[in-house]
Amino acid sequence: RPVASSGPAKSANAIAGESSSGAVSAVSANDRVQLTGDAVNLQQFEKALAAVPRTDAGKVERLRAAVDNGSYQPNPAAIAAKLARFEYAMA
Template sequence: MSQKIDGGIAAAAQLRSVAINTKVAAAGDAKPKPIEAADSVRLTGEATQLQAVQRELSAAPAIDQARVQAVREALENGSYKINPDAIATRMLGLDQQLQG
């Protein structure tokens, strides 16, 4: 047995929406009556904190121009020091986090 998928999902969702928003008419009624429904959302404290952090991050610049300039100058004058131990430690820590 096979069924043809013809994009009827949107139509089905639209029918569900109409069915949810109307009440079945009684035997003598001429028109369906709308159902009064009030939706509400209540966020947990953690969700509220996450929203606050998201707002702060979206307001912050993506690139710290002062840090970029400082690194650029250190590279140009040869004073930039690379610490391979710190790099390796951070890479291993990241690997451990990704493995869970």
């Protein structure tokens, strides 16, 4: 028969009053971690993103002004080429 719960489940450490964030003492020398391909790709993406320079507020403001006054003339071919390179790099 089902057991009624009186609230959220607690770990044995929490019930005993021990911290669950402490170091693990029973680690075998044979223990290892293997990352999936997606995890490795995510790590590489995070490294690449960290290398991207911060936003240049002055450049953003100049572009915003150019769009507002109608002087900004985007180059559709250059935009398409950069999008294609981006998509190719992500595949």
